[in-house]
Amino acid sequence: MQLLRSFLFRLASTAITLIGVAVIVFFVIRIVPGDPISMMLPPGATDEDIARLTALYGLDKSIPQQFLIWAGGVLHGDFGMSITARRPVLELVLGRLPATLELSIMALVIAVILGGAAALIGTRERGTKIEAGIDVGNGMALSVPDFLWALVLILLFGVAWPVFHISGRITPSLDLPFATNFYLFESVLRLRFDLWADIVSHMFMPALALAIPLAAIIGQLLKQSLKETMHLDYVTLARTKGYGENRVIIREALPNAILPTLTLVGVQFTFLIGGTVIIERLFSYEGLGNMAIDAVINRDLPLIQGIVILFAVIFTAVNLVVDLTYALLNPRLRHA
Amino acid sequence: MKLSRRELMKLSAATAAAGTFGLPALAQDIDELVIAYNVNLPSWDPTTGPSAVNPTIQGIYQSVFDQFILQEPDLSPAPGLLTEWGWNDDNTQVIMKVREGVTWHDGSPFTAEDVAWSLARAADPATGNPINFVWATLENFAADGNTVTADVKSFDPTIFKWMYFLTGYVLPKAYYEKVGADGFEAAPIGTGPYMVEKFERNAFVRLKANENYWGGKPDFETVTIKFVTDAAARVAEVESGNAHVTLEMPYEEYDRLKGTLNGVAAPISDIGMIFLNDIDVMLDPNVRKACVHAIDKQTIIDRLLSGYGVAIDTLQTPEYEAYDPSIKVAYDPEKAKEYLAASGYGPDNPVKFKIQTTKGFKPKDYEMVQAIVGLWRKVGIEAEIEVYEIAKHYELRAADQLAPAAFYNWGNSVGDPTTSTGFAMFGPSPHSVWDGADLIEKIGPLWGEADEAKRIEGWKAVDAYIAENALVIPLLQYVQPILSAKGVAVTPHASGALLPHLMKRA
Numbered sequence: 001m002q003l004l005r006s007f008l009f010r011l012a013s014t015a016i017t018l019i020g021v022a023v024i025v026f027f028v029i030r031i032v033p034g035d036p037i038s039m040m041l042p043p044g045a046t047d048e049d050i051a052r053l054t055a056l057y058g059l060d061k062s063i064p065q066q067f068l069i070w071a072g073g074v075l076h077g078d079f080g081m082s083i084t085a086r087r088p089v090l091e092l093v094l095g096r097l098p099a100t101l102e103l104s105i106m107a108l109v110i111a112v113i114l115g116g117a118a119a120l121i122g123t124r125e126r127g128t129k130i131e132a133g134i135d136v137g138n139g140m141a142l143s144v145p146d147f148l149w150a151l152v153l154i155l156l157f158g159v160a161w162p163v164f165h166i167s168g169r170i171t172p173s174l175d176l177p178f179a180t181n182f183y184l185f186e187s188v189l190r191l192r193f194d195l196w197a198d199i200v201s202h203m204f205m206p207a208l209a210l211a212i213p214l215a216a217i218i219g220q221l222l223k224q225s226l227k228e229t230m231h232l233d234y235v236t237l238a239r240t241k242g243y244g245e246n247r248v249i250i251r252e253a254l255p256n257a258i259l260p261t262l263t264l265v266g267v268q269f270t271f272l273i274g275g276t277v278i279i280e281r282l283f284s285y286e287g288l289g290n291m292a293i294d295a296v297i298n299r300d301l302p303l304i305q306g307i308v309i310l311f312a313v314i315f316t317a318v319n320l321v322v323d324l325t326y327a328l329l330n331p332r333l334r335h336a
Numbered sequence: 337m338k339l340s341r342r343e344l345m346k347l348s349a350a351t352a353a354a355g356t357f358g359l360p361a362l363a364q365d366i367d368e369l370v371i372a373y374n375v376n377l378p379s380w381d382p383t384t385g386p387s388a389v390n391p392t393i394q395g396i397y398q399s400v401f402d403q404f405i406l407q408e409p410d411l412s413p414a415p416g417l418l419t420e421w422g423w424n425d426d427n428t429q430v431i432m433k434v435r436e437g438v439t440w441h442d443g444s445p446f447t448a449e450d451v452a453w454s455l456a457r458a459a460d461p462a463t464g465n466p467i468n469f470v471w472a473t474l475e476n477f478a479a480d481g482n483t484v485t486a487d488v489k490s491f492d493p494t495i496f497k498w499m500y501f502l503t504g505y506v507l508p509k510a511y512y513e514k515v516g517a518d519g520f521e522a523a524p525i526g527t528g529p530y531m532v533e534k535f536e537r538n539a540f541v542r543l544k545a546n547e548n549y550w551g552g553k554p555d556f557e558t559v560t561i562k563f564v565t566d567a568a569a570r571v572a573e574v575e576s577g578n579a580h581v582t583l584e585m586p587y588e589e590y591d592r593l594k595g596t597l598n599g600v601a602a603p604i605s606d607i608g609m610i611f612l613n614d615i616d617v618m619l620d621p622n623v624r625k626a627c628v629h630a631i632d633k634q635t636i637i638d639r640l641l642s643g644y645g646v647a648i649d650t651l652q653t654p655e656y657e658a659y660d661p662s663i664k665v666a667y668d669p670e671k672a673k674e675y676l677a678a679s680g681y682g683p684d685n686p687v688k689f690k691i692q693t694t695k696g697f698k699p700k701d702y703e704m705v706q707a708i709v710g711l712w713r714k715v716g717i718e719a720e721i722e723v724y725e726i727a728k729h730y731e732l733r734a735a736d737q738l739a740p741a742a743f744y745n746w747g748n749s750v751g752d753p754t755t756s757t758g759f760a761m762f763g764p765s766p767h768s769v770w771d772g773a774d775l776i777e778k779i780g781p782l783w784g785e786a787d788e789a790k791r792i793e794g795w796k797a798v799d800a801y802i803a804e805n806a807l808v809i810p811l812l813q814y815v816q817p818i819l820s821a822k823g824v825a826v827t828p829h830a831s832g833a834l835l836p837h838l839m840k841r842a
Binding site for chain 1: 368372376378379381384385386387388389461464466468469517521534536537538539540542558560562563564565566568569572573575576577578724725726727728730731732733734764765766767
């Protein structure tokens with residue numbers, strides 16, 4: 001009951017957050033310098049021409065009026081038309097969302113594998129040179145931002161040793177049988193491993209660039225939690241029972257030590273999605289982030305709004321899921 | 337050769353990875369030409385919306401659609417879909433002859449009706465053509481056989497130049513009316529050298545050669561244009577062999593790679609300039625003249641742009657029709673000091689103002705402004721740099737609120753003086769921030785001048801007046817670097833458009 005009430009409360013607060021984001025974004029992007037009409041003003045345009053173009057894109061009305069029109073449309077599922085692409089915003093952002101989600105999830109999986117492995121090995125080899133090496137590696141991974149990792153990866157695996165593709169999401173010449181834009185998942189479901197390999201070879205470098213800093217965070221936090229847990233009485237008891245060190249770490253210490261890391265992973269996942277903006281640009285990956293940069297450059301106001309709101313929905317949804325998962329996994333909260 | 341266990345493992349891993357994911361095509365025969373392009377293509381209609389006036393996208397449009405009139409790589413007009421064009425004797429009507437035997441990509445015949453409809457559509461404000469006011473100088477479009485006529489509502493001597501400039505494209509009347517705007521966006525057709533086979537927004541467009549192209553079938557059967565907006569990624573694409581052609585990379589990278597790849601670096605119709613707004617200290621001619629004479633353009637080009645640029649003294653480049661090589665503004669710091677001294681300024685009492693610039697929008701834009709500010713400091717000018725986004729520049733310029741000095745790049749791919757000096761310096765234009773009545777008076781009569789020779793001479797006189805009075809600071813004509821694989825020969829186009837059908841097997 002407590003859990004349900006908490007869930008409903010979170011849902012309500014999420015809705016208020018989204019409304020707040022929508023209002024702020026709408027007004028802020030109209031107040032900052034640079035408007036789309038100035039961007040497309042042709043040579044020789046007169047004041048009448050400017051007024052005509054302004055009216056054509058509905059920007060001649062006051063900002064509150066524009067907001068009411070836009071909000072009314074949103075309530076009916078109409079997020080407006082992109083000024084540059086002249087397509088419905090919802091169609092554009094939903095079309096790109098799967099690419100960004102797949103990239104983020106792949107990055108998260110890589111980060112969890114790398115970070116988890118570093119933490120487990122570091123705990124297993126605590127006090128040795130191996131742990132020191134892992135700490136140094138973690139420090140380097142954290143101190144270099146993801147876009148620099150991206151450039152390093154491009155140079156290493158795109159140019160010097162061209163194993164992976166540098167740009168795009170899939171090789172243009174391939175025929176795609178997909179019904180959705182979740183190419184990676186659908187290629188597995190359709191057992192098209194040739195396409196899967198091509199998609200992975202496009203996604204691997206951007207995903208790895210995104211994953212490296214997160215892996216370092218996961219590695220550090222999990223290792224710290226594990227080390228603290230390893231000193232608890234029940235772990236000592238497990239040792240006295242004669243369990244091996246690997247079993248003690250994985251079966252006994254890890255389930256308790258993982259809870260703080262899980263919360264962190266949830267929070268960091270939202271940052272990871274935010275990080276796709278730059279990474280997608282560098283790898284010309286056709287996701288939401290890449291589209292967001294173009295929208296900002298072109299002052300495509302409806303598209304910016306749509307992308308920001310979608311990002312906000314993802315952020316709040318992920319946080320909600322993390323909170324619920326934490327509550328379910330934590331016996332004290334579950335039974336409260 | 338002896339391999340250690342570690343080396344053997346490394347080699348095995350590399351082989352396995354390459355086998356799994358497939359190495360990119362390197363030096364084998366090019367079946368499919370891949371171009372790493374520097375911008376995205378947001379939409380396919382080349383006549384409406386912001387994309388229609390984005391010069392960098394025109395190369396993609398021109399691969400699929402033909403313009404009314406063809407433009408040669410040196411910017412000169414040539415017969416295209418229109419084979420003849422001109423006015424009647426009293427300039428009250430335009431008469432155009434349409435090429436026969438041309439087909440649209442769907443196989444249907446191209447006719448004079450298509451031309452008349454495209455012109456009428458462009459002139460209709462409801463379509464959202466940003467250049468509508470140019471096309472609206474014509475009315476009553478009519479097609480008869482292979483002849484199209486229109487009445488001149490107001491005489492514009494440059495109307496035929498717009499027919500190979502922004503939004504000057506011929507679209508298929510019957511097809512467009514059948515499929516509508518959405519259908520056209522989904523499956524665009526033109527009469528151009530390439531047909532759209534596949535388009536992934538923000539990712540790539542795959543083109544197939546138009547076998548029936550009136551100008552001859554292109555050399556490459558299939559062309560994929562990948563949208564790679566990051567310069568470092570574009571360089572990596574071409575260096576790794578993932579792409580065969582790319583453009584607009586840092587000049588240092590161009591110099592590094594032009595030995596191993598084919599390199600072409602040719603001047604294009606874009607120029608770098610500094611707008612002077614007639615406010616504050618810029619109302620003082622001595623300050624303006626000092627600003628102009630204190631800039632060593634050639635050294636800036638040599639040091640910052642590795643020599644890739646052409647110093648200019650007016651807003652015309654050598655390819656433009658009104659270019660006058662006799663107009664010179666010398667680098668003369670002593671003269672600059674004299675001008676400043678005449679107004680009571682000097683190194684100990686510098687004149688102060690703000691200069692705005694973008695950073696990274698054009699090659700070394702910010703660095704160039706930094707160098708200019710350094711040169712100015714030596715003669716007694718203290719300029720504070722403000723960095724802004726290009727969108728803010730447009731907005732401030734349209735509102736006539738630029739700082740006293742503002743760096744910008746100006747494109748003029750038709751090379752006519754109206755679309756360089758004219759719109760940049762004519763006070764009432766939203767692109768101009770110089771509002772002096774004397775200049776408005778000089779430029780005004782040239783807009784409708786029907787005598788072409790007189791018109792061009794008139795613009796040259798305007799340029800001389802601008803240079804003499806330092807009303808703007810022309811800096812340089814940009815050079816566009818293009819890198820291509822050894823098997824590809826690229827013909828650069830002075831407009832800056834990278835055109836696949838001008839690429840041949842080397």
